[in-house]
Amino acid sequence: MKSLKHLLTIFSFFALSFSYAQVSVNVNIGTPPAWGPSGYDNARYYYLPDLDTYYDVNTSNYIYVSNGQWIRARSLPRVYRNYDLYNEYKVVLTDYRGDRPYDNYKVHKVKYGKGYKGSPQKTIGQRPGKGNNKHDHDHGPGKDKGHGNGHGKGKH
Structure with a gap:
């Protein structure tokens, strides 16, 4: 009887420990970057045609070729570190669920070659340092040249 009580005590301890561990784990993965295209909350990968690079939203890693191997890194290669990702076109890969886009x-390189522009995109957030002035809009090449009714989704 004493060993049964001892066994139940141990079992209760482990059960309680596991229930606390399950409740207290809160991992925030899959948060898209501010430069990501809005409207794709469940997308895992973006392909950046001008950089021949993928971005994994779940791990916040860029995936690109280095020395003939696909690598994952928290930042872009040095040659692209100053590249403006807010203006870069992002192809959202909605039809792929694996770990190796x-x-x-x-197929992506041919279908979405350098300079590829699909439908107009709005980013999730604003480029740091922009947006404090209500007249601070980007009207560069291909940007909002009077097409549409002027009632976009962004805040002015």
Whole structure:
């Protein structure tokens, strides 16, 4: 009887420990970057055609070729570190669920070559240092040149 009580005590301790561990774990993965395209909350990967690079939203890693190997890194290669990701076109890969988006790289490279622009995109957030002035809009090439009714989704 004493060993049964001892066994129940141990079992209760582990059960209680596991229930606390499950309740207290709160991992915030999959948060898209501010430069990501709005409207794609469940997308895991973006393909950046001008950089031949993927971005994994779940791990916040860029995926690109270095020395002939696909690598994952928290930042872009040095040559692209000053690249403006807010103006870069992002192809949202909605039809891929694995861990190796580059398995389709040959298709992506042909379908979305350098300079590719699909439908107009709005970013989730604003470029740091912009947006404090209500007249601070980007009207660069291909940006809002009077097309549409002037009632966009962004705040002015």
